[in-house]
Structure formats: C-alpha cells, structure tokens
Amino acid sequence: MNRIGKINYRQINRISPSQFYSMKNCAYKSILAEAFEKKPLLPISPTAYLGIVMHKMLELISKGTVSSEEEFDFQFNEQVKFQEETLKQLGYPFFVPLQKNVKDFGMKKILLKKHLKNRVIRTGSARSIKIDSEKWFESADKSIGGKIDLIIEEGFETEIIDFKTGGITHDVLDDEGDVFSNIKNEYKEQLKLYAYLYFEKTGKYPVRLSLVDLAKQKFTVDFTSHECKTIFDEARELLKATNNSINNSIFSANPSVENCKYCLYRPACSYFLEYLKINDSFNDISGRISKVVKYLNGNVTVFIDLPERSISVMGFIAENLQYFNENINNTIAIFNVKKEASENVYSVTRTTTIYDQ
Ligand code: SF4
Structure with a gap:
C-alpha cells in the first residue's frame, strides 16, 4: 500500500501563469506539488491525457504543420498512441484505449478536425504575419514563466491566443439576478500574465488577448496594461510569501470542495484529511x-x-x-x-x- 512518509518541502523557483490561479486558491497545493516533484499522488483522469493530445493538435494545426485530413489522422493517432504508452508506464493500463475511456472521444475529434478549415490565423493579408507557437516567456527575475500557445504578430500589432479544450466561460448572476456567461477568472488572469511577460521581453503590450475553444469559438479578454502589471506583482508576491512559509515551516491551506475535489495531492494534505471528517461530499x-x-x-x-x-x-x-x-x-x-x-x-x-x- 501507499505511504506518504516525511514530506521534503522545497522552494518553488518559478510559477507559470496557468498555475497562478490555483496557487492563489490554495498555495499549499503548489507546495505539495513541488515537494513531490510534480508527480501526482492519485491517478489523473484519462480525459486530461486526451486534453494533452488535443492541445498538441491545435498547436500543429495553427502552425500549419498539419493541414490536411490525412496529416490530421496520422498525427492524432500518433499523439494518442504516445499518451496511451505513458498511461501504461504510469501503471494505468485500464485507461487504454483512450477512445473507450474518454467521454465524447469521437465528438471531440470531429470538433478538433474542424480547426483544419478556417484556421484561427487570418491568411492572405497583404501585410506579413509572423506566427510563433509554444514560445517560452519568463520575467526578468525568472520567477514567472510559461509557454504561450500562439503569438500572431501582424505589423506592429500582436495577438496572444491560448487554446482551451474545456469550457471557457461559466454562468454568473448579475445584480438583477439574471444569468449571463462570463470568461472564467483563471483564464483572464492567465492571459494578462502572458501579456505582461510579453511586454517585459518586447517592450510593448499585445493589442488582443484571445481564448479559443474546441468548437473554434473565440473569446476576447479585455485588459489594461495596469491590470497586467498588478496581476504580475500579485503573482510575484504570492510566490515570495509561499517560499517564506516553506522556509519557516509555517503552512496553511484552504480546503474546500472546489479546491480539493481535483487536487491530486490530497493523500499528503493533513488539512484535507481533517476537512474530510466534517464534509462527506468527497x-x-x-x-x-x-x-x-x-x-x-x-x-x-x-x-x-x-x-x-x-x-x-x-x-x-x-x-x-x-x-x-x-x-x-x-x-x-x-x-x-x-x-x-x-x-x-x-x-x-x-x-x-x-x-x-
Ligand atoms: S487537498 Fe485541498 S487543501 Fe490540501 S493542498 Fe489540495 S487543494 Fe489545498
């Protein structure tokens, strides 16, 4: 059986824009992830492995590396095979084949294939377009860094695009009690952090921040340079405070159904195990x-x-x-x-x- 033993806490050198929101909700999760060298203590859902495949395919389509149905089918099968091998090596052969273990596998593949037509990048423009995908950006002090899915530079204008294979919006209530759809805060903050990292490196902000989902819907995130800088400072401060808590061995966590439900470090989290005593929804x-x-x-x-x-x-x-x-x-x-x-x-x-x- 499994046993956690003594946890060897260690400093977190850098956080990624995609990690920031989760760290803000519960810094102890990031602390545990670092202590266990980012190796989850519980199995990851097979849907997440198909998510990796879809993300890679979106990147290849955007770059133009995959542009025909034949290329798509070949690459998709290769990527799925690779993830299935990974699952077997991790000791989860029961998740293989992914096709039988991920809900709506076929539908997701069809939606993905539709990206072949009318790629999110405009082509045929008189002005030259420069496209970069999966490009690494980090702050000057190296404390915040991550790969940006797609950067489209057209003349002096830059658009940053992040692909999401799950839902981008959630329903919220306005003051009158009416329901409307809003882009999830975690995605807004992630993109604003990318914008700041882009600014630090190039000296200019992008003109557009966009999210693209599997159904090819494009969502624009409004932002100001002030907001981007504020979130960047917040992320840096959070990292500093988290490392201070590691140095002083003074930890706190934020157990809740929302935070803990999908946390893969639950077995090592004493706060969660205490919370489990008073909450039976897990x-x-x-x-x-x-x-x-x-x-x-x-x-x-x-x-x-x-x-x-x-x-x-x-x-x-x-x-x-x-x-x-x-x-x-x-x-x-x-x-x-x-x-x-x-x-x-x-x-x-x-x-x-x-x-x-
Ligand atoms: S189980 Fe919950 S409280 Fe514990 S680290 Fe994970 S998110 Fe935080």
Missing part, C-alpha cells in the same frame, strides 16, 4: 478499519469507522484481504471510491487508491 474516506469480510465470490468488503458514522467499501479484490486484516484498528485513507445508492455504502473504482495514515 469520494474519499479516512477512518479506522473495524472489520473485513471476504465473500464466496472472492470480493472483499472493508468496514470503516468514521468520526460520526460507520461505512463499508465493497469490491476489493482478494489480494487486499491480508493488508486489511493486518491493519484492523489502524487508520487508512481510501481515495476515489464511489457512493452507492444505499446510505454509508461505497464501492471500489478503477482508480481507487489506498494510503496508510
């Missing part, structure tokens, strides 16, 4: 093993005492029996279980992971 369990039962079909169910209730987790394979028996009365944490319809009953999923406490 698919994770932490408690004392009270009993283990092996059924005739070979399946094993473990009974666990939580602070306020007792629960059972069914569906473990027989190989787990010895471990559970040896740990009766010990506290363990089980991540990624599934809630069954009956109250206090959970079952094992393909990504269920056990950690000693």
Whole structure:
C-alpha cells in the first residue's frame, strides 16, 4: 500500500501563469506539488491525457504543420498512441484505449478536425504575419514563466491566443439576478500574465488577448496594461510569501470542495484529511478499519469507522484481504471510491487508491 512518509518541502523557483490561479486558491497545493516533484499522488483522469493530445493538435494545426485530413489522422493517432504508452508506464493500463475511456472521444475529434478549415490565423493579408507557437516567456527575475500557445504578430500589432479544450466561460448572476456567461477568472488572469511577460521581453503590450475553444469559438479578454502589471506583482508576491512559509515551516491551506475535489495531492494534505471528517461530499474516506469480510465470490468488503458514522467499501479484490486484516484498528485513507445508492455504502473504482495514515 501507499505511504506518504516525511514530506521534503522545497522552494518553488518559478510559477507559470496557468498555475497562478490555483496557487492563489490554495498555495499549499503548489507546495505539495513541488515537494513531490510534480508527480501526482492519485491517478489523473484519462480525459486530461486526451486534453494533452488535443492541445498538441491545435498547436500543429495553427502552425500549419498539419493541414490536411490525412496529416490530421496520422498525427492524432500518433499523439494518442504516445499518451496511451505513458498511461501504461504510469501503471494505468485500464485507461487504454483512450477512445473507450474518454467521454465524447469521437465528438471531440470531429470538433478538433474542424480547426483544419478556417484556421484561427487570418491568411492572405497583404501585410506579413509572423506566427510563433509554444514560445517560452519568463520575467526578468525568472520567477514567472510559461509557454504561450500562439503569438500572431501582424505589423506592429500582436495577438496572444491560448487554446482551451474545456469550457471557457461559466454562468454568473448579475445584480438583477439574471444569468449571463462570463470568461472564467483563471483564464483572464492567465492571459494578462502572458501579456505582461510579453511586454517585459518586447517592450510593448499585445493589442488582443484571445481564448479559443474546441468548437473554434473565440473569446476576447479585455485588459489594461495596469491590470497586467498588478496581476504580475500579485503573482510575484504570492510566490515570495509561499517560499517564506516553506522556509519557516509555517503552512496553511484552504480546503474546500472546489479546491480539493481535483487536487491530486490530497493523500499528503493533513488539512484535507481533517476537512474530510466534517464534509462527506468527497469520494474519499479516512477512518479506522473495524472489520473485513471476504465473500464466496472472492470480493472483499472493508468496514470503516468514521468520526460520526460507520461505512463499508465493497469490491476489493482478494489480494487486499491480508493488508486489511493486518491493519484492523489502524487508520487508512481510501481515495476515489464511489457512493452507492444505499446510505454509508461505497464501492471500489478503477482508480481507487489506498494510503496508510
Ligand atoms: S487537498 Fe485541498 S487543501 Fe490540501 S493542498 Fe489540495 S487543494 Fe489545498
């Protein structure tokens, strides 16, 4: 079974614009990510691996490296194969093939293919257009840095484009209670940070910041140079404060359903494990093993005492029996279980992971 052991905290030298928002919500997540050398402690969803493929394809299409259906199919298959090999090497062969394990795989591929027609870059203009993709930008002090998906320079005007393979907007309520769509704040801040990094390197701000989704919709992020500088200063201060907390070994975290649900460092987070005691909306369990039962079909169910209730987790394979028996009365944490319809009953999923406490 898995065990966290002593955490070797280390300084964070640099943060990326895409990491900033998450760090602002819970700096301890970034601290743990650095301590574990960015190796997640729980399996990543297969959708994220297809996301990497789609992002790469968007980059290749934008650059013009992939411009025909044949090239698209070849490259797409190669990229999928590469990610599937990675999944096997990481010990998640059950996510392969991605086609069978990612919801709407076919639809996502069709939407992606549509980017072949009418690429987001205007062509045929009399003025020369310079295109850079996946270009690295970092601040002079190297504390903030990241790759910009696409930079289009046309004359003296520059547009920065970031591709998103998930939803770009979310619904918000206005003062009158009406619902309207707004670009997610994390994406706005990410792009403004890119704009500042671009300014630091070139001495000029882009004229346009855009987000492009899988359906080829383009969203423009309004900005001022003052806003970009303010967010950059905020990011630098946050990094400084986070490194101070690492130096002084004084940590704090911000557990919430929103922050922790997809945090892949939950097993190492004592704040989360405390929070789990008072919040049962997660698919994770932490408690004392009270009993283990092996059924005739070979399946094993473990009974666990939580602070306020007792629960059972069914569906473990027989190989787990010895471990559970040896740990009766010990506290363990089980991540990624599934809630069954009956109250206090959970079952094992393909990504269920056990950690000693
Ligand atoms: S589990 Fe929650 S509180 Fe802990 S590091 Fe992750 S986001 Fe922060």
